[in-house]
Amino acid sequence: xxxxxxxxxxxxxxxxxxIQKNMYGVVFAMLPALVFSFVYFGMGAIIVTLTAVxxxxxxxxxxxxxxxxxxxxxxDGSALITGILLAFxxxxxLPIWIILIGALVxxxxxxxxxxxxxxxxFNPALVGRVFLLISFPVQMTSWPKPLGFDTAYFDAQxxxxxxxxxxxxxxxxxxxSQLMHDVPGNMDLLMGNTGGSMGEVAGIALLLxxxxxxxxxIITWHIPVAVLGTVAILSGILHMSNPEAxxxxxxxxxxxxxxxxxxFMATDYVTSPMSNKGMIIYGIGxxxxxxxxxxxxxxxxxxxxxxxxxxxxxxxINVYVKPKRFGEKRK
Amino acid sequence: xxxxxxxxxxxPAENKLSASSAIQVLPIPETVSIPISQHIGAPATPVVKxxxxxxxxxxxxxxxxxxxxxxxxxxxxxxxxVDDIMDASxxxxxxxxxxxxxxxxxxxxxxxxxxxxEISAGKEEIIKKIAEAGIVxxxxxxxxxxxxxxxxxxxxxxxxxxxAVECEPYLTSDHRVMLEKGDEVLVGTQILMKALDVDxxxxxxxxxxxxxxxxxxKLAGNYKGIExxxxxxxxxxxxxxxxxxxxxxREIPSGALPIEVGAVVQNVGTALAVYEAVQKNKPLFERVxxxxxxxxxxxxxxxxxIGTPVKDLIDAAGGLPEDTGxxxxxxxxxxxxxxxxxxxxxxxxxxxxLLPREEAVRKESKPCIxxxxxxxxxxxxxxxxxLMVLADKKEYDRLENDAVMDCIECGSxxxxxxxxRPLLDYIRLGKGKVGQxxxxxx
Numbered sequence: 001x002x003x004x005x006x007x008x009x010x011x012x013x014x015x016x017x018x019i020q021k022n023m024y025g026v027v028f029a030m031l032p033a034l035v036f037s038f039v040y041f042g043m044g045a046i047i048v049t050l051t052a053v054x055x056x057x058x059x060x061x062x063x064x065x066x067x068x069x070x071x072x073x074x075x076d077g078s079a080l081i082t083g084i085l086l087a088f089x090x091x092x093x094l095p096i097w098i099i100l101i102g103a104l105v106x107x108x109x110x111x112x113x114x115x116x117x118x119x120x121x122f123n124p125a126l127v128g129r130v131f132l133l134i135s136f137p138v139q140m141t142s143w144p145k146p147l148g149f150d151t152a153y154f155d156a157q158x159x160x161x162x163x164x165x166x167x168x169x170x171x172x173x174x175x176x177s178q179l180m181h182d183v184p185g186n187m188d189l190l191m192g193n194t195g196g197s198m199g200e201v202a203g204i205a206l207l208l209x210x211x212x213x214x215x216x217x218i219i220t221w222h223i224p225v226a227v228l229g230t231v232a233i234l235s236g237i238l239h240m241s242n243p244e245a246x247x248x249x250x251x252x253x254x255x256x257x258x259x260x261x262x263x264f265m266a267t268d269y270v271t272s273p274m275s276n277k278g279m280i281i282y283g284i285g286x287x288x289x290x291x292x293x294x295x296x297x298x299x300x301x302x303x304x305x306x307x308x309x310x311x312x313x314x315x316x317i318n319v320y321v322k323p324k325r326f327g328e329k330r331k
Numbered sequence: 332x333x334x335x336x337x338x339x340x341x342x343p344a345e346n347k348l349s350a351s352s353a354i355q356v357l358p359i360p361e362t363v364s365i366p367i368s369q370h371i372g373a374p375a376t377p378v379v380k381x382x383x384x385x386x387x388x389x390x391x392x393x394x395x396x397x398x399x400x401x402x403x404x405x406x407x408x409x410x411x412x413v414d415d416i417m418d419a420s421x422x423x424x425x426x427x428x429x430x431x432x433x434x435x436x437x438x439x440x441x442x443x444x445x446x447x448x449e450i451s452a453g454k455e456e457i458i459k460k461i462a463e464a465g466i467v468x469x470x471x472x473x474x475x476x477x478x479x480x481x482x483x484x485x486x487x488x489x490x491x492x493x494x495a496v497e498c499e500p501y502l503t504s505d506h507r508v509m510l511e512k513g514d515e516v517l518v519g520t521q522i523l524m525k526a527l528d529v530d531x532x533x534x535x536x537x538x539x540x541x542x543x544x545x546x547x548x549k550l551a552g553n554y555k556g557i558e559x560x561x562x563x564x565x566x567x568x569x570x571x572x573x574x575x576x577x578x579x580x581r582e583i584p585s586g587a588l589p590i591e592v593g594a595v596v597q598n599v600g601t602a603l604a605v606y607e608a609v610q611k612n613k614p615l616f617e618r619v620x621x622x623x624x625x626x627x628x629x630x631x632x633x634x635x636x637i638g639t640p641v642k643d644l645i646d647a648a649g650g651l652p653e654d655t656g657x658x659x660x661x662x663x664x665x666x667x668x669x670x671x672x673x674x675x676x677x678x679x680x681x682x683x684x685l686l687p688r689e690e691a692v693r694k695e696s697k698p699c700i701x702x703x704x705x706x707x708x709x710x711x712x713x714x715x716x717x718l719m720v721l722a723d724k725k726e727y728d729r730l731e732n733d734a735v736m737d738c739i740e741c742g743s744x745x746x747x748x749x750x751x752r753p754l755l756d757y758i759r760l761g762k763g764k765v766g767q768x769x770x771x772x773x
Binding site: 005008076322 | 701702706748756
């Protein structure tokens with residue numbers, strides 16, 4: 001026999017799954033929300049998205065090639081996800097130079113300082129967003145109104161988010177039942193007819209993305225269900241204790257970045273726990289912190305902080321929360 | 332809802348190309364090389380020497396301990412020499428090489444095709460006959476069958492489980508045996524039940540073999556205490572622990588044997604061999620194997636004499652395809668890659684898979700993206716990503732604490748990993764080292 005054959009240990013076949021398939025699967029799942037943001041925020045949304053994506057790619061390429069001196073791996077699709085997620089977290093009228101800073105922080109500090117894909121502790125897009133929120137609070141909280149396809153970019157009409165309206169009103173001592181007349185109804189919230197960051201407004205589009213990712217087995221149900229369930233239960237208890245001071249569960253779930261965070265940010269592979277049990281603990285933590293920050297904190301919105309804080313606990317969760325072992329000796 | 336095991340599992344492409352090909356008989360070669368170690372345990376001791384005349388079924392190497400197995404000649408002819416030759420593992424092993432002359436069987440063997448249903452042998456005699464016939468687990472693990480049937484004092488067997496799962500992709504030999512030798516398999520099962528003193532046997536078959544399920548269910552009506560249990564197609568259901576979990580919902584504790592939960596598992600091919608040994612006095616010197624592959628001309632199932640060269644089986648199926656990149660002894664998930672086709676087929680040869688080059692080459696390993704898919708598919712509830720890192724960093728204490736020794740090496744993790752990481756390779760290294768450390772502690 002002259003044929004040369006390969007010799008390697010089993011298994012000899014592979015599922016054909018790849019990092020790219022998973023990453024582009026997530027990108028595909030984000031498309032409905034992206035389309036909604038283009039429809040509601042028009043030109044501004046397109047400019048912000050393109051800038052964020054292009055700069056994430058550029059910074060990842062430059063940093064890998066010239067600082068880390070290794071072959072850039074930008075084709076894996078992770079920079080695309082970070083770019084789109086960063087855009088989703090920004091107002092659609094944010095000046096371009098601020099977006100560039102956000103992308104540099106997200107990719108440079110959030111991802112590449114740790115060694116690139118797979119090694120980062122915090123969700124890169126959220127690192128970028130929180131950096132901008134703290135550094136440029138005015139620009140980062142002037143939300144353009146969703147006016148249909150608007151071609152205006154810099155002089156778009158702006159307004160507050162429902163969460164901010166409620167928080168301001170409650171601080172002034174107005175009763176919640178009064179304030180609820182000023183915010184969009186649940187149907188409007190679900191369809192995205194409200195102020196907010198680009199990707200967070202259309203609940204229905206985000207839920208579509210979730211359904212796709214679950215169907216394609218890109219993610220499991222554990223994290224989104226744990227986050228949303230915890231928020232629903234906790235805000236439900238608060239609401240029942242005093243309906244005039246605390247908004248109800250549906251309002252909390254549909255407003256702000258909760259759906260975006262629970263579906264696309266908290267489920268980031270690299271920065272979430274490995275075991276199902278761990279994922280549930282992590283999700284509950286995010287839900288708890290979100291409600292605490294929203295209801296008792298200074299910021300109207302708390303999802304980003306909640307996720308970043310829980311990201312820091314992931315290594316600890318991975319060490320102490322083990323999956324259920326087969327045939328484990330019961331004590 | 333069909334039954335399956337409790338944790339993890341995958342569903343690789345089944346590729347049962349040879350499922351509809353009836354078992355054919357492979358021609359007897361001119362020479363056979365019969366290794367004296369075809370089982371787990373001590374190698375057998377040769378009892379023939381150069382120029383001895385042997386008949387088909389004659390004892391040529393004797394079991395050398397409790398965990399060992401007799402070896403019989405698969406042909407009639409003259410012993411050419413007893414020498415070290417390379418076997419399927421790639422190592423040189425002592426083998427008895429016999430030049431074939433005719434096909435003269437031992438007179439004690441009943442060569443008729445008649446089904447003998449009446450089991451006259453008693454419990455002790457059955458176990459003795461099985462040991463004498465050199466029967467080992469034919470699923471691939473090749474553990475001597477009589478050892479499993481000798482229940483240790485203080486333990487009781489409650490149920491016999493027949494492993495007819497054949498969860499490895501491509502392989503179809505068990506499937507064909509069930510279709511063509513259904514009655515023999517069920518009589519063999521009853522013999523095993525008698526040996527174990529149990530009145531219940533469960534035959535676990537995955538539902539990708541509906542014809543085998545239907546056929547055996549029909550036949551099982553004539554046999555007392557045998558249930559046919561259809562299972563959801565899920566790899567690695569053929570693993571003992573997984574099969575027990577799937578059929579009787581019991582979990583073998585870490586480090587323990589099936590008897591701990593009152594179960595004994597035997598392969599369906601083993602049940603056939605037991606029938607032949609006890610009812611027909613025929614030792615184990617032939618078995619059925621699948622030869623398969625996407626580029627192979629004629630994927631098929633063959634009954635071969637032990638010691639036949641691998642090359643003969645390939646030639647019978649149309650020859651080695653041009654694009655062959657890997658020759659796997661066994662299935663694609665747990666089989667061993669062969670270095671050459673000039674090695675003998677043995678008791679453990681359940682199949683031969685010829686993989687095309689493009690499927691045989693592993694893709695480049697990428698950084699772990701911590702997706703957790705390896706954790707969710709692990710049927711033992713382990714964390715393959717972590718075990719790989721710990722093995723690489725030589726952290727053997729932590730490896731042991733994280734239950735590396737529970738790994739059954741099914742390969743589900745490496746199969747699934749989107750980053751193509753060689754998880755199982757590293758875990759095997761770690762297991763080897765931790766095993767050494769644990770043994771030295773005793």
